[in-house]
Amino acid sequence: MINFELDERLAADTFPIADLPLSRALLMNDARYPWVILVPRHASISEVFELSADDQQQLWREATQLGDAMKTALGETKSILLR
Incomplete structure (x- = not known):
């Protein structure tokens, strides 16, 4: 993973958690949803298909x-939010 830089728009709208x-x-800065x-x-790399097969498996x-x-x-909150 060389020279990784997070897009500035994404960085402005999120909080790094791990x-x-x-x-x-x-974590998206949106109190309505737990959106990670x-x-x-x-x-x-901007698309999943651009990752190697091993990295695609790791992402999954x-x-x-x-x-x-x-x-x-x-708990059930996650299921309710995704409906």
């Missing part, structure tokens, strides 16, 4: 772990 093995987890974005820390693992953690933390 760096995972591949991605930076960002995973941004792979790769320079010049991180998304799955994040979803599980959010469901545990938010």
